Amino acid sequence: MSVPVAPGRLPLLGHTVSMLRRRQLFTALLRKHGDVVRIDLGTMPTYFVTNPLLVHELLVGKGSSVRKGALFDRFRPIFGNGLATSDGEFHRRQRRMVQPAFHRLRVSRYADTMARVAAEWTADWRPGQVRVVEEDAQALAVTVVGEALFSTELGKRAVEEIRRSLFTVLKQGIVRAVSPSFVEKLPLPANRAFDDAIARMRAIVLEVVRGWREDGVDRGDLLSVLMTARDPDTGAGMSDDQVYDEVMTLLVGGVETTALALAWALHELARNPEVERRVHAEVDEVLAGRTPTFADIGDLVYLRQVVNEVLRMYPVWFLMRRTLEPVELGDAVLPEGAEVIFSPHALHHDPASFDDPHRFDPDRWSPERAARIPKGAFVPFGAGARQCVGNLFAQTEIAIAVATVAARWRLVPVPGEPVRVKFTSAAYPSGMLMTAVPRN
Template identity: 80%
Template sequence: MSVPVAPGRLPLFGHALPMLRRRHEFTASLRARGDIVRIDLGTMRTYFVTNPRLVHELLVTKGSLVRKGALFDKFRPFFGNGLATSDGAFHRRQRRMVRPAFHGARIAGYADIMARAAADLTATWRPGQVRVVEEDAQALAVTVVGEALFSTELGRPVIDEVRRSIFTVLRHGMVRVLSPSFVEKLPLPGNREFDEAIGRIRAIVLDVVRGWREEGVDRGDLLSTLLLARDPETGEGMSDRQVHDEVLTLLVGGIETTALALAWTFHELARHPEVERRVHAEVDEVLGGRVPTSADVGKLVYLNRVVNEVLRLYPVWFLMRRTLAPVELGGVVLPEGAEVIFSPHALHHDPASFEDPHRFDPDRWTPERAARIPKGAFIPFGAGVRQCVGNVFAQTEIVITLATVAARWRLVPVPGKPVRVKFTSAAYPSGLLMTAVPRN
């Protein structure tokens, strides 16, 4: 049943678990029921926020009144207490210490890694060769994050293990988190694969952290920055375990988003030849045949619009917060301890915010049109105090990679092989087969 929205009263959707098989249709349907909808997920009562203005208020204006929710409580035993899962004063301390790793000078160095990795990948392509694009994108994302974290051969075992195990962790992780607690104790193949993969990564990362600590040398990589970081307020550094947790967070967060964005961008460029032609023309004009650098990212204006549109179309499904005190949103007071859900996917496809929201339209990101998009309607990296600390890194990597590839190659769909989509935390392409065609 549903009831009118009034202070203290909310439309009630009821038990939602049977609907989660059609997850995107389900979350999109909630906006018709009101700005905030009460949903029961099994025995958990939650409040689903559908209005972008209220999501912005929750994350930014009243961000100090909320913490990460139940979803992240389930992640913490597996991924540790890094920036993605920590809260409160500890999270603020860690953010102060991690942020310098993503300042401008560091990003410039990472951009060189990104361009080299993209060039090395495409050097293996042959004209007319069919590529499994999502696998190329995943391999590239692992290489970039791995080499940015570990700049020398000492980090090679970690990169090799991440390449072996990270997508097992990502594939089973969301299923693990959304399942009742007793399910993770069952002797299921997926549980065993996940436990073994996350165990291998955690062990080898901790070994490398300890080895790096003994040398105490700044190699200009992310790991050195974390090990040498000091809290500007207390002068304290991070323990080996905390550095391990932040490295694991950067590995998981820095690979999935980038790999998905790259794969879907190649897919959309192939589906929209005029967009592809404009990208090629801009890349040729800005780069003139040379390797892109971080200074070129801001000059590739149209390519950045393309990337924004891909991030809009293919974001994560949902995120959660928990109130630390009673929080008033839209005339409704959510009680202390309330679990609050919002869906970037639903927000990014809301016709009230985006005209013809399912259409791929990079020009919706021109300054004039983008200025009309409501706050909270576009949150590919979150917002407020919990916004992803590596958002500039990710955006730079995506643009540098696309520019490097577009300068030399086109990717053309294989006839009769439509891409399949698998949904976990986001929409994953599966079997995205494309033919590598050199540009003249």
């Protein structure tokens, strides 16, 4: 069967809310053209999968027949060959070694760090103080993942450097990934800032790695898991460069997703008074003034629904795969070497899967309603063998941070200061100004 060709080209970047509307219209148009739609990105033909069941089939059922696509080829030289960008047997080997770092028992220990950092963050707030919420969320996420990674005195220096440099790396790295290759060679201030930030982070992380090898002490942090990990088939560990690449992967993945979700969660609580009231009531009942723990997450049922709804509303825009052999998806047969696109944002806002999809509705995650959501319709962390290894870590951190804020504070939007939205791989809030108001 031939795959239909949709008119137009897929936009990669946007910078305004109007661009978001155009993207929504574009993906809605693709749905009308079929479950698998061929589109052209410049001279590169690609296949856009719009049906959630076929996305699930692509990621899970046909997972061994695909690997990361062209976008990740561009990210690899920038962010290294860690779990997010590696492929094939190397990826399987690395995942087996990294997976224990995010075992439920270890995440429960990291939760203590999350709660302490969140408590320290909100302890500095003052009644009536205006907070720049996206900056607060970024600072908290960097500190949590940095302290979970490094527990030594030298590691503390690494955390400071990560706070200083990571967002330059994130911002400019995404720009490089979607720009022609010659752009990174131009003598531009942004290029110099990026190169300097990468050099500083690489130097301090490798210094910590070498220090760990000299001491050889398992301190229970993420770095210790990476350093002591062994391939069960060969008994080999990771080289220093491999450890560095996985550290970069954990930093990028652990900061960006969590910071975005936390900022948007606080934004949605402020915009939805009834949701905020229910979160406050649940936090008061479960915590009763205590610092939240990992064990409390299971009892914060409505808060978990809020986190799911935030992850549904504000996911990455699109992801790519490349076929290793002809792949049958529904009535379409994709040729070997085909670039395949699916959009978590489009899937999460598809009215066929979610009633009134642009409304913030945590109750759609109640057990009876969630059971009706099709497979593949909710993929904030991907699915299958390539699902984000740190998904439990991220969800726990978001819930603990929101619970910590909700226990003592309300955040109220500053009148006349609408939130601006910038787009790269996802919707980034800019200028999310909110006033801290004590609950009592």
